[in-house]
Structure formats: C-alpha cells, structure tokens
Amino acid sequence: LENLVIPIRDGFFSSKYKPVDYKHLHELAAVKKMASEKIQLKIKKTEQFSKNNKEQMLLKQHRQVWWQEHKRLSENRQKAEAEMKAFLDEESHKHKFFLDIKDLEHKLSEERDTYQTNTIAPIWQLKENLKLWLNEMQCYLSEESCLKFKINPVEMLQQIKFVKKQQKAVLEFLTLESLALEREMEDYKTKALAHSLEEKNGLFLEVPSALLSLECPYPDLKTFLTNECRKLASGYWSKLQEIDQQLEVLLSNTEWNEEDQWIFQAVINQYPSDLQKRSKLCLDVLQRYLPHKSRHDLVVHKKAWDHYHFIRSRRRALILDWAQTRKAFLLKAVTTAAEASAAHEMEVVLANTRQKQLEICADLKAKV
Numbered sequence: 026l027e028n029l030v031i032p033i034r035d036g037f038f039s040s041k042y043k044p045v046d047y048k049h050l051h052e053l054a055a056v057k058k059m060a061s062e063k064i065q066l067k068i069k070k071t072e073q074f075s076k077n078n079k080e081q082m083l084l085k086q087h088r089q090v091w092w093q094e095h096k097r098l099s100e101n102r103q104k105a106e107a108e109m110k111a112f113l114d115e116e117s118h119k120h121k122f123f124l125d126i127k128d129l130e131h132k133l134s135e136e137r138d139t140y141q142t143n144t145i146a147p148i149w150q151l152k153e154n155l156k157l158w159l160n161e162m163q164c165y166l167s168e169e170s171c172l173k174f175k176i177n178p179v180e181m182l183q184q185i186k187f188v189k190k191q192q193k194a195v196l197e198f199l200t201l202e203s204l205a206l207e208r209e210m211e212d213y214k215t216k217a218l219a220h221s222l223e224e225k226n227g228l229f230l231e232v233p234s235a236l237l238s239l240e241c242p243y244p245d246l247k248t249f250l251t252n253e254c255r256k257l258a259s260g261y262w263s264k265l266q267e268i269d270q271q272l273e274v275l276l277s278n279t280e281w282n283e284e285d286q287w288i289f290q291a292v293i294n295q296y297p298s299d300l301q302k303r304s305k306l307c308l309d310v311l312q313r314y315l316p317h318k319s320r321h322d323l324v325v326h327k328k329a330w331d332h333y334h335f336i337r338s339r340r341r342a343l344i345l346d347w348a349q350t351r352k353a354f355l356l357k358a359v360t361t362a363a364e365a366s367a368a369h370e371m372e373v374v375l376a377n378t379r380q381k382q383l384e385i386c387a388d389l390k391a392k393v
Contacts, residue, residue: 083309090306094295144195151188154181230258235355241362242369250358257354261347268340275333281326288314289326 113130116123158181232254241247281289292310296303304327311323318326 083306086302086306087310090296090300144192147188147191151184154184230255230262233351233355236358239358239362241365243365246361246365250361254354254358257350258347261343261350264343265340265347268336268343271336272333272340275329275336279326279329285315285318289330293327293330 109130113123113127117127158178232251236251236254239247239250241250279286289311292314293307296307300306307327308320308323311318312320315323
C-alpha cells in the first residue's frame with residue numbers, strides 16, 4: 026500500500042516521472058497516419074483495379090454475344106436475300122407484279138449504296154484522317170520538332186463539325202421516316218390481327234370440310250361425328266381463350282412505355298437461353314440502356330416477361346396439340362365412315378342374299 030501512495034505523494038514534478046515529448050508523439054502519429062493513408066490508397070487502387078477488370082470481363086462477354094448475334098443476323102439476312110432474289114428471278118418471268126417487285130428491290134439497293142457513300146464513307150474517311158493526324162502529332166512531339174503539321178487543326182475541326190451536322194440532319198430525317206413507317210406498320214398490324222382472329226375462330230370452331238364431305242351411309246353416325254368434332258373444338262377453344270386472357274392481363278399490368286419495352290425485348294432476344302450467367306449479363310446491359318430503371322424494376326419485369334413467355338409456350342403447345350388431335354380425329358372419322366360403309370354394303374349383300382333365298386323357297390313351295 027505504501028508503494029501505491031508514493032506516486033501521489035511525490036507529484037508530477039518528482040524525478041521519478043519523465044516529461045512527455047509531445048513533438049515526438051506527433052511525429053509518430055503523423056507517420057502512422059501517413060502509413061494508414063498509403064494502405065487506404067492501395068486498397069482503393071486494388072478495388073478500382075478489380076472493378077475495371079470486372080467491367081472489362083463483362084464487356085468481353087457482351088462483345089462475344091453481340092458478335093455471335095451479328096454473325097447470325099448477317100447469315101440470316103444473306104440467306105433471306107438469296108431466297109428472295111431466286112424467287113423474284115423465277116416468278117418475274119410469269120407475273121408482272123414480281124417484275125415490279127424486282128425493280129423496286131434494285132431501286133432500294135441503289136438508294137442504300139448512295140446512302141452509304143454519302144453518310145457512312147465520310148465518317149470512315151474522317152476516322153482515318155484523325156488517326157493519321159494523331160500519329161503525326163505523336164511523331165512530332167516525340168522528336169520535339171517545331172515543324173508545322175501537314176494537317177491544319179482548324180480545318181480538321183471544321184471537317185468534324187461539318188460531318189456531325191450532316192449526320193444530325195440524316196438522323197433527323199431517318200427518325201421521321203422511321204416514325205411514319207412505324208405508324209404504317211401499326212395499321213397493318215391491326216388489320217393482320219383482326220384477320221388472324223377470324224382465321225383462329227375458323228380454325229377452332231368451323232367443322233373441317235373433309236368431315237362435312239365425308240360419305241357415310243348412316244346420317245346419325247355422320248351427325249354424331251360432326252357434334253363430337255364441335256365438342257372437341259369447343260374444349261380447346263375455351264382453353265385458348267383462358268390463356269389469351271392471362272396474356273392480356275400480363276400485358277396490361279406492365280407500366281413500361283413502348284420504347285423501353287422494345288429495348289428490353291431486343292436485349293433479351295440477343296442472349297441465348299442456354300448461355301452461362303445469362304441473367305447477370307442481361308441485367309448488366311439493361312442497366313446500361315435503361316439507367317432510369319432500378320435493378321429491382323428490371324428483375325421484376327424480367328420475371329413477369331419470363332412468365333409471359335412461359336404462357337406463350339403453353340399457347341403454342343396447345344395449338345400444336347389441337348392440330349394433332351384434329352388430324353387424328355379426322356383420320357379416325359374417315360376410318361369409322363369406311364367401316365360403316367363396309368358394314369352397310371355387307372348388310373345390303375346379306376339382305377339381297379336373304380331375299381333370293383326367300384324367292385327360291387317360294388318357288389320350291391309353289392312347285393310342291
């Protein structure tokens with residue numbers, strides 16, 4: 026206990042206590058702080074490096090998908106153009122209409138070539154000029170030369186501004202044409218949907234002509250087959266209407282505008298369903314193209330879109346099943362009618378034989 030009292034009794038001015046060197050402590054704190062800042066800077070650099078690597082890896086994966094999609098679309102376009110050309114060459118000799126179509130195709134091809142010459146070629150030429158200019162600048166700067174550049178920077182800027190102005194005018198013109206074409210296609214779409222609805226009603230509800238023209242010796246059997254066909258079609262029709270109502274509800278519940286929905290569909294269709302990490306890549310691209318949509322909105326919309334496509338696949342499966350069932354029913358009806366005709370002929374033969382037997386018996390009785 027006496028040892029514990031000594032520090033208090035002697036006080037801070039006792040020789041047992043050394044004065045604190047605050048300057049040294051500040052220096053140590055500054056060194057520690059600087060070391061901590063260096064560590065934090067290294068951590069930030071590592072995080073940024075990791076983020077950049079992750080970004081580059083995502084972009085690499087996106088480029089692979091985009092290249093495959095570009096290759097697929099190019100091949101499909103070349104195939105479609107070759108088939109169209111072969112069809113027009115073959116039919117143009119038979120009908121004047123196809124000859125006019127062929128002339129229109131040639132005219133559109135010339136317009137496309139003219140457009141590329143007037144708009145795309147200047148951009149590539151400007152790009153090559155800028156590359157040449159930058160290479161010359163790097164060469165002059167590395168040699169520390171004071172020689173004048175062969176390309177005037179003022180003229181180059183004027184050329185860039187002229188090309189930008191030209192491209193802006195072209196894009197405005199193409200936008201107006203695109204809007205007019207979209208309105209025209211919407212009109213055609215409305216008419217086509219109305220026509221397809223009529224065809225769909227006829228496909229499901231009308232009795233096939235092959236069944237109506239079926240030759241059957243028993244009217245009741247033919248009536249039964251016709252009623253069974255209508256009953257079968259009615260069952261499939263009610264299922265189809267139920268699926269269509271579900272699709273309409275899903276489409277009406279979305280609050281996305283047409284442009285955002287078009288971008289969403291275009292992005293989703295670019296990435297194959299069997300692609301690894303497809304959802305991650307799709308969400309990454311959608312966040313780039315639709316920055317005003319949150320990740321939660323994109324995930325919810327994608328789930329709804331997957332559900333919509335699942336119901337669409339059910340609809341396609343139902344139509345395919347109905348086509349196969351309808352075909353099998355018609356085949357069975359034809360077989361039944363053939364069996365009924367054979368049975369009817371057998372009955373006629375037996376009836377004729379019975380009649381002859383009765384006549385023979387009557388003649389024999391008359392002779393007796």
